[in-house]
Amino acid sequence: MVAVYNKDSWYLITLKLRETLEANLPKTSTSTASADLLLDQQPHHQQPQHLPLRNQHQDPASTSLRVVILNDEAEIKPIEEGRPDEKTPSRGEPDWVISIRDRLDQARQDDAACPWSKLSIYRIPHYLKDGEDKAYVPQIVSLGPYHHGRKRLRQMDRHKWRALHRVLRRTRHDITLYLDAVKELxxxxxxxxxxxxxxxSNEFVEMMALDGCFILELFRGVAEGFKQLGYPRNDPVFSMRGSMHTIQRDMIMLENQIPMFILDRLLGIQLGDPDLKGLVAKLALRFFDPLMPTDEPLTQSDRNKLESLGHMTTFDPLSDYQSGLHCLEVFRRSLLNLGPKPVPGNWIKRWSNTNRVADKRRQQLIHCVTELREAGIKVRKQKTDRFWDIKFKNGVLRIPRLLIHDGTRSLFLNLIAFEQSHFDCSNEVTSYVVFMDNLVNSPEDVGYLHYCGIIEHWLGSDAEVADLFNRLCKEVVFDINDSYLSTLSVEVNRYYDHRWNTWRVSLKHNYFSNPWAIISLIAAVVLLLLTLAQTFYGV
Structure with a gap:
């Protein structure tokens, strides 16, 4: 039995007699065909004069109805103007296809909202972390939005507000001056x-102004003295003691960066020159100097000699300033711009595709120290303040001094992560770390490099240093064709493959290692000559 009621252009259709519908209708029917068939079964006086599905002069406030029979059940649904029914076969798409289209639309919006060309502060990929969260995640202070609001980092927020208060009191500026400047950027x-x-927008501007002023207070305090800025000698944060080393390590992390142009603008306002550029980079290098992986003390004669050879230049953050993205990037440039920029070798391009994808199986640059020594290759320390400047000539591998402390792991990991993520970035640091990883396989290798004065470390044992190098590039996919040490590695391996070099070293080790072995060898040679002479005269 079907009952149809008409009231204010709204109709209630009650469907009964399931057996009748199964006998006369298909399993799925839509819209007017179903409605007409059902209405034809009713007495003439119950049929309305105008059906809403066919009404061409319907009131805009009214809504058309549609009868849909799915899985032997009838439903009454309104038809929205200008939008087809998503569940009707007229569109010909099931629900899961519609869901896919919605996700694609969301992806289009995300792609339009993220201009990848301006991206410079990256999240650490999960495959690089591999249990090294402490090396990538700040332990004391959060800077920027990635770790903003974390419960265990909120304790530093009150010191940030103290720094901002000190800036405003010292400069006699109003806070709106800084907020408006950050709002523009x-x-x-x-x-x-x-x-x-x-x-x-307000939360983002507040965070940038607060974190930026906190960073600048630390930079200026190290350069000028915290006492000159008005902080007491026993301040728990703004002093050269206590947690300063941990703060420095947190501030060099890739996920804990503030854009350099924000810091430039804030410092320019403090100094009365809003367009000031370059000074923050200099202050940052001064602040992060204790994290430098080398502190080779060069005498004045050594410096004069290197300068005469053109091997030393002074790093100026003002030169090529446009590449200054944030503090980590400026620190990396300071490591590599102390001398001529290393250039990858072209030795393998004659048979390798230029667009070759990096292969995890092809990361072996060089043999370990123990194997190189067995092949007659000597390892010596090179006097230079550029830790990456490695040389090889006439069987002697010269490596600059490297200082390893408890912050070295985090520093190298974040530099590698930045080189792996940023498209317009070379891979000198990654090349160096992979080279040292190949060179150090055991505590004995570390012990010999320490004996040569190449590795100086403050860790517990040589085994910890070997483990540090072996884990730095554990998940990094690196192409040796794109390494500035590729040509040097070929020369070392070519020397290593000569058997005569191995025989010569073996002879020297077995028969010329001490005076008694030399005397024994001479006696054996003399005895052999006498025996040959006696045999000759006997014949």
Missing amino acids: EEKARPCYEGQIALS
Whole structure:
């Protein structure tokens, strides 16, 4: 039995008699065909004069109805104007296809909202972390949006507000001056971070101004003295003691960066020159100097000699300033711009595809120290302040001094992560770390390099140093064709493959290692000559 009621252009259709529908209708029917067939079964006086499905002069407030029979059950659904019914066969798409289209639309919006060309502060890929969260995640202070609001990092927030208060009191500025300046740069700063930042405009501006002033107070305090800025000698944060080393290590992490142009603007306002550039980079290098992986003390004669050979240049952050993205990138440039920029070798391009994909199986640059010594290759320390400047000539491998401390692992890991993530970045640091990883396989290798004065470490044992190098590039896929040490590695391996060099070393080790072995060898040679002479005269 079917009952149809008409009231204010709304109709209630009650469907009964399931057996009748199964006998006369298909399993799925739509719209007017179903409605007409059902209405034809009713008495003439119950049929309405105008059906809403066919009404061409319907009131805009009214809604058309549609009868849909799915799985032997009838439903009454409104038809929205200008939008086809997503569940009807007229569109010909099931629910899961519609869901895919919705996700693609969301992906289109995300792609349009993330200009990848401006991205410079990256999230660490999960495959690089591999249990090294402590090396990538700040332990005391959060800077920027990635770790903003974490419960265990909130304790430093009160010191950030103290720093901002000190800046305003010293400069006699109003806070709106800094907020307005950061507000102007918000659209430029947000694309520097990866993904959508779940902060409102006001929250983002407040965070940038607060964190930026905190960073600048630390930079200026190290350069000028915290006492000159008005901080007491026993301040728990703004002093050259206590947690300063941990703060430095947190501030050099890739996920804990503030765009350099934000810091430039904030420092320019403090000094009365809003367009000031370059000074923050100099202050950053001064602040992060204790994290440098080398502190080779060069005498004045050594410096004069290197300068005469053109091997030393002074790093100027003002030169090529446009590449200054953040503090980690400036620190990396300072490591590599102390001398001529290393150039990858072209030795393998004659048979390798230029666009070859990096292969995890082809990361062996060189043999370990123990094997090189067995092949007659000597390892010596090179006097230079560029830790990456490795040389090989006439069987002697010269490596600069490297200082390893408890912050070296985090420093190298974040530099490698930046080189792996940033497209417009070379891979000198990664090349060096992979080279040292190949060179050090055991505590004995570390012990010999320490004996040569190449590795100086503050860790517990040589085994910890060997483990450090062996884990730095554990998940890094690196192409030796793109390494500035590729040509040197070929020369070393060519020397290593000569058997005469191995025989000569074996002879020297077995028969010329001490005076008694030399005397024994001479006696054996003399005895052999006398025996040959006696045999000759006997014949």
